[in-house]
Structure formats: C-alpha cells, structure tokens
Amino acid sequence: MKRYCYYCDKDVEYTVKEELIHDNIEGVEYSFVAKLAYCNGCGKEIYIAELDDENIRNANAEYKKKAGLTS
Ligand SMILES: [Zn+2]
Structure with missing residues (x-):
C-alpha cells in the first residue's frame, strides 16, 4: 500500500x-x-488520516484516564 x-x-x-x-x-x-508513518524514500513523516484518527482516539482515552473522567 x-x-x-x-x-x-x-x-x-x-x-x-x-x-x-x-x-x-x-x-x-x-x-x-502514537503510530507515525515515515516515507521509505526520504524518511520524512507523512500524514495518514486513519493513523491520525487512531492516535487522537488513543490520546483522548489516556487523557480521560488520567483526568479521572469516564467516557
Ligand atoms: Zn518521501
């Protein structure tokens, strides 16, 4: 891919x-x-919407745990 x-x-x-x-x-x-994607050609980070969505979900879940919030 x-x-x-x-x-x-x-x-x-x-x-x-x-x-x-x-x-x-x-x-x-x-x-x-966080899952970050790096180009095999130049080594720079590239944006992938699916990974970004997953990262935001994970970040929110961890933040809520730390803040003592339940979702
Ligand atoms: Zn590249």
Whole structure:
C-alpha cells in the first residue's frame, strides 16, 4: 500500500513506527503510543488520516484516564 509523500511528490512505500508521546491538557499530563508513518524514500513523516484518527482516539482515552473522567 502506497501513500503520497509531499517531499518526494509521489506515492511511496512507508513504514509505521510506534512512538510514546507525552502531552498535557489543562495541566493533566498523559502519554500515549502514537503510530507515525515515515516515507521509505526520504524518511520524512507523512500524514495518514486513519493513523491520525487512531492516535487522537488513543490520546483522548489516556487523557480521560488520567483526568479521572469516564467516557
Ligand atoms: Zn518521501
């Protein structure tokens, strides 16, 4: 499966890496594992909507846990 890379200006093969992200919302610190895609050609991060959606869901879930909120 290929995705468009802005830097290479073409569809490229990419590699998904998991990275632990630390963030802070209104003083509540939390961390979550984000999936980030990197172009195999130039090594730059590329945007993939499905991964972004998943990252946001994970971030929200971890934030709610830390903030003591139930969803
Ligand atoms: Zn590229």
